[in-house]
Amino acid sequence: MRFLCLLSILLLTGCGGSGDSASDVSLPETRISISTNQSSQLVTKTVTLTWSSVGADTCAASGDWEGDKPLNGSEEVVVPKVGTNLFTLLCFSGSYHHREVGVEVQGYIIENKSIQQAVGNTSVNREFSIRYPQNPVEYQYPLMFVFHGAGGNGEQEMNRHSEILNLIDEGKFIGIFPTGFENRWNVSGETNADDVEFFDLMIAELNNSSIFDTNNTYAIGISNGAGIINKIAKEKDLLKGIAPLISQQSEPVGDIVPGIPLSVFQVNGENDDLVPIAGGSGVAGTIFMSAKGSAENWAINFNCSMTPNEEEINWGTFEVSEFTYADCLNGVEVKYFIVKDSGHNIQFENQTDIYNQIWEFFKRTTT
Template identity: 25%
Template sequence: MAHYLKLPIRFFVLLIVLTPCLAVSLAGLNPGENPSRRERRKGANPDDQKREISVDGTKRSYLLYVPRSATKKKPLPLLLVFHGGGGHDYNMPRFTGFDEIAKSRGFVVAYPESSNGHWSDGRNLSPADDVGFIRVLIAELKRSYSIDPARIYATGISNGGFFSQRLACDLADQIAAVASVAATMPEPLVPACHPARPVSVMFMQGTADPLVHIEGGAVAKVNGRNISLADAVRFWLDHDQTSKTPDASDLPHHDSNGTSVHRDIYGDGKQGTELVVYTINGGGHTWPGGEQYMPALLVGKVNHDLSASEVIWEFFSRHSHP
């Protein structure tokens, strides 16, 4: 898709207006993969190890970062980071910066790879048993490293954010908290979501996301449907039985691109859970604090009033399974 970059921006705008098929192409663009940088994508961090495991006879792969300070004597948290639709594991360390945070804060990061470019988040995008894959992966990492079973977390963007929601539904016995960026909940997932225990949840959603609409509807026009952010919030408020009245605040505004951030914190949930919602006013299908991986006319704007990665880890560090 690198040849797309040679075309004028106005060409893309016309295609968006005139051709629904462009939505398919945009839906396949992985947040974090700038086509002009693909030749450098595999060498971002030499400390990331490429691993394979077998899941019911099928080979699955992932990248793994383990801080050099890790020892068998001290159990470390585990963070699972999921790429977006059409993406790959190797995009995510550079895109999120979680390796550097893990190095300084002391936790293990796994970046799983989907089997066909998409996670089975409930929208029938993939026939793979991705929940089974993650269950096996967690068990493998527990065997190989000193992982704290009470501090296992999941995050992702877009399709990876939707899949994190599915893990909160299907692996609540192991996942203590999830954070979804540029994703609410897949519409088909909601009636099937019966978490075994309370799970702390964070959402980061842009009001001007052109692919995953904050009011819900068709995802990129062709990739199933998502519920609105408000409905997703109500779902987790009811499940975790948090306070219905949030601690609301607007973050200090430093960004000059017209975006801003509003935060709602719903606390006092069952077993210490909380729901935190960051609404990125004017924000797009992007990772706050990250790079503008595609033109804003295509995916929307990036807000830099906060670092999503730092905020997500700070949120996770407050929560563990009892």
């Protein structure tokens, strides 16, 4: 009996102890947080991540960044892809995985912007879309503005021309696709918006970022969009080259003397009944110069040789007459093309690399 009692005491002493066990240990709470200075960013460019932790022993990154990380810190990270980029931080206490947090950054190559402009007595949002290269690795890019025709908008125009997008993705330039007030450009009183001022405002906005080389700015315009780039080029010293497609200058624009020489790549349809190549009254009551007279007007202003080189070429199935005024100031050139059996349209763009020709022309004739 004494033996059994002694054994019971020994067992109670060994099991009782101080009361400590693994299930009773109070581990410190682990808290971590992570934030970014920008919720969206151009792909291949950086954002700054900042994080902190309490009660952790080690931290590591996963998702769209990697490597061991300090318990508290900040780091510039590259946004690698279009869409959602997830930067995750995992922190551990001892051998226990306690916390995982992440922050999302949207990567983009299309940026939609708006700026305020007074139109009449009202302040309105003027919109434009920016299309960057798929892999924007250069420090700076030239700018190519593309102005839509009457009734269009910048986003539609951006998605309409696959060849322009290909040139952008090849890193030739960044595309800027503005939208006209009430979907029109004010060349001859179409609206009461000052679209030359709008162009100034866009350039000023783009000057806030070093990726935009505003000293090398060009423009393509279609129909009503061609009209506005003629006007901008005459009134502002901001463009190095323009390509007005299916519209020449109006007579009032032709009277303006440009401030600097620039290269001109003008295209007209032989049978255009809205913007007649012979000039005179056309769409929206506009009085146009002739296609030849418009090109000569540019050439006279730039002291070009007034005897153009003439050539018959083909754009796919379209026969085209090409006229070139060379030996101009600063090495610029003035070209105009008459597309035979073509009206007020740009169907020829599907049969030739017209936008690559325009870009190569700009590169060759501007410095």
